[in-house]
Amino acid sequence: MGLDLSGKQYRKVPYEEKEALLEEVKEDLRFGDYMYGCYDCGICVAACPSARFYDFSPRKIAQSVAREDVDLFYVFLNDSVWDCSQCFSCDRCPRQNSPGGLITLMREVAVKHGLASAQEALEGYGRVVYKIMSTGTQVSPDMLQANAFPDWGPHVKDIAENLDVWRKALPPETLHTTEASWKVDEKTLIELYLIWHATGVMDMIKEVDEGLFMILQDVMEERLEDAGYDVTFD
Amino acid sequence: MSDRPILIIGGGPAGLEAARGIADIGFKAVLVEKEGILGGTPVHSSYAALTPDFRPAKEAMAEMAAAVTNNPGVDVRLNSTVTAATGSLGNFEVTLNTADQGEEKISVGAAILATGFQHFDPGRETQQYGYYEFDDVITLVDLEKMLSAGNVVRPSNGEPPKRLCFIQCVGSRDRQIGNEYCSKVCCGVAAKESIEVRKLVPECKVFIFYIDMRMYGYWENEIYWPSQEKYNVNYVKGIATEVIKKGDRLLVRGEDTTMGRPMEVPMDIVVLSVGMEPSKGTIEMGNLFGADLNKYKFIETVGGAINTVATTVEGVFACGAATGPADIEDSISSGSAAAMKAIGALRRAVTT
Numbered sequence: 001m002g003l004d005l006s007g008k009q010y011r012k013v014p015y016e017e018k019e020a021l022l023e024e025v026k027e028d029l030r031f032g033d034y035m036y037g038c039y040d041c042g043i044c045v046a047a048c049p050s051a052r053f054y055d056f057s058p059r060k061i062a063q064s065v066a067r068e069d070v071d072l073f074y075v076f077l078n079d080s081v082w083d084c085s086q087c088f089s090c091d092r093c094p095r096q097n098s099p100g101g102l103i104t105l106m107r108e109v110a111v112k113h114g115l116a117s118a119q120e121a122l123e124g125y126g127r128v129v130y131k132i133m134s135t136g137t138q139v140s141p142d143m144l145q146a147n148a149f150p151d152w153g154p155h156v157k158d159i160a161e162n163l164d165v166w167r168k169a170l171p172p173e174t175l176h177t178t179e180a181s182w183k184v185d186e187k188t189l190i191e192l193y194l195i196w197h198a199t200g201v202m203d204m205i206k207e208v209d210e211g212l213f214m215i216l217q218d219v220m221e222e223r224l225e226d227a228g229y230d231v232t233f234d
Numbered sequence: 235m236s237d238r239p240i241l242i243i244g245g246g247p248a249g250l251e252a253a254r255g256i257a258d259i260g261f262k263a264v265l266v267e268k269e270g271i272l273g274g275t276p277v278h279s280s281y282a283a284l285t286p287d288f289r290p291a292k293e294a295m296a297e298m299a300a301a302v303t304n305n306p307g308v309d310v311r312l313n314s315t316v317t318a319a320t321g322s323l324g325n326f327e328v329t330l331n332t333a334d335q336g337e338e339k340i341s342v343g344a345a346i347l348a349t350g351f352q353h354f355d356p357g358r359e360t361q362q363y364g365y366y367e368f369d370d371v372i373t374l375v376d377l378e379k380m381l382s383a384g385n386v387v388r389p390s391n392g393e394p395p396k397r398l399c400f401i402q403c404v405g406s407r408d409r410q411i412g413n414e415y416c417s418k419v420c421c422g423v424a425a426k427e428s429i430e431v432r433k434l435v436p437e438c439k440v441f442i443f444y445i446d447m448r449m450y451g452y453w454e455n456e457i458y459w460p461s462q463e464k465y466n467v468n469y470v471k472g473i474a475t476e477v478i479k480k481g482d483r484l485l486v487r488g489e490d491t492t493m494g495r496p497m498e499v500p501m502d503i504v505v506l507s508v509g510m511e512p513s514k515g516t517i518e519m520g521n522l523f524g525a526d527l528n529k530y531k532f533i534e535t536v537g538g539a540i541n542t543v544a545t546t547v548e549g550v551f552a553c554g555a556a557t558g559p560a561d562i563e564d565s566i567s568s569g570s571a572a573a574m575k576a577i578g579a580l581r582r583a584v585t586t
């Protein structure tokens with residue numbers, strides 16, 4: 001089913017509430033570099049991989065913001081921004097807009113305000129977020145399970161069974177680990193935790209996934225305390 | 235060398251530049267203007283600022299007029315019309331009729347028709363946008379007058395508008411109305427006026443409903459982009475089908491093709507971006523000199539792309555919006571071109 005642009009589905013959300021979210025996007029320091037003006041040429045949609053699979057249009061999203069169409073913006077904020085793969089192919093815009101960048105800002109606002117649609121969109125990513133934020137590295141080898149990513153093919157099962165051995169066969173010693181992509185230096189990890197604390201990333205996590213926040217809180221507070229930092233997340 | 239002057243009919247941007255050019259080169263010009271003041275449509279229709287440079291229209295036209303009124307090479311005849319013309323290149327006999335002074339016959343070597351255009355009357359062919367029905371439906375020209383006075387308000391109640399829109403291509407690009415051509419300037423003028431409205435009434439939202447925005451050359455970055463990027467003017471692709479009254483506001487119906495859905499939006503003022511048609515003077519003078527008119531009744535030029543001012547009559551030239559839609563820059567350029575071609579033709583006629 002196509003995206004409903006009528007805004008009927010959000011009629012009960014007060015206009016002022018939607019308007020405040022649009023203002024928040026526009027007030028972001030990056031906004032001026034991401035959104036100039038749009039003349040509807042469609043190059044962003046033409047370049048967009050997501051547009052081939054979903055009823056998704058970076059052009060319409062950019063237009064809704066350029067026009068300051070509050071109701072339409074709110075529809076896209078909820079029902080469209082998560083269809084973007086953030087590949088930034090749309091950056092070829094002749095007006096030098098960045099629809100992808102604009103979507104980044106919109107996602108941040110959606111997460112910051114704990115919109116139900118954002119929570120739902122991020123639900124499946126709890127494990128990935130946990131990995132990145134606790135270990136400081138991306139998807140780790142031990143996530144490579146045969147049942148987790150069936151589209152990766154049958155050989156994944158063999159690799160998963162002897163993961164430890166495979167990893168030890170890799171020359172760099174920093175890769176001789178299975179819980180993280182590579183061994184992260186303790187100091188680096190501490191700094192990452194402090195950055196996430198100071199920049200409000202943990203507050204965003206709390207808005208969308210309270211359970212995940214509590215798990216991360218335990219891990220981070222303990223490690224920070226061991227390193228001599230008196231930091232609490234709440 | 236011929237001592238007969240070159241006749242220029244029309245004291246707008248094109249005619250003023252033609253007259254100045256002729257005098258600058260050392261020939262004599264007779265400039266005939268039917269109104270009592272020089273400057274043409276920008277002055278008579280109270281344009282506020284020129285497109286695209288925002289220079290006050292009155293000031294710019296006064297500068298052009300001063301260049302001919304204080305010029306010994308130009309004989310300016312105000313309140314005058316041409317009522318008869320006979321002869322050929324090198325020797326046209328022309329009858330001038332000046333208010334309160336009567337008729338006078340003069341001999342001229344060549345003639346330049348700079349008789350301009352008139353704004354399309356949105357009530358002429360169709361009442362679809364209710365120009366004569368609703369006070370708050372106005373034209374680009376009406377808005378220019380308001381901008382000149384520095385007071386943009388709803389004609390119906392004198393209050394500043396909260397939402398104002400332009401509808402493009404009214405009376406242009408329309409087979410049913412008969413004007414199939416693009417009037418060239420309305421996109422730029424609408425963009426310019428949208429900026430002026432946003433400056434004057436900052437709390438007013440401004441929309442432009444269009445088919446294509448034709449912002450050629452530097453108009454793109456001089457008026458189009460700034461209107462969007464600096465003044466938040468909203469461009470919506472799609473032309474309104476009708477304007478109706480709803481309460482004390484107007485309701486504009488159309489298709490928002492950008493979003494692919496029908497559109498019904500309330501407005502306080504609807505500005506019709508009216509295009510250009512040949513002025514009465516253009517049709518009359520074309521006929522008087524025997525110069526062919528094209529299917530839209532502008533004066534036909536016969537030189538294609540490499541001669542934009544030659545008409546079907548040798549020794550009779552046309553410039554500015556007498557030959558078709560033109561902005562002020564183009565009108566002035568073609569005024570210069572007509573001056574040059576007229577002098578060239580006259581010199582060749584006299585020396586051979």
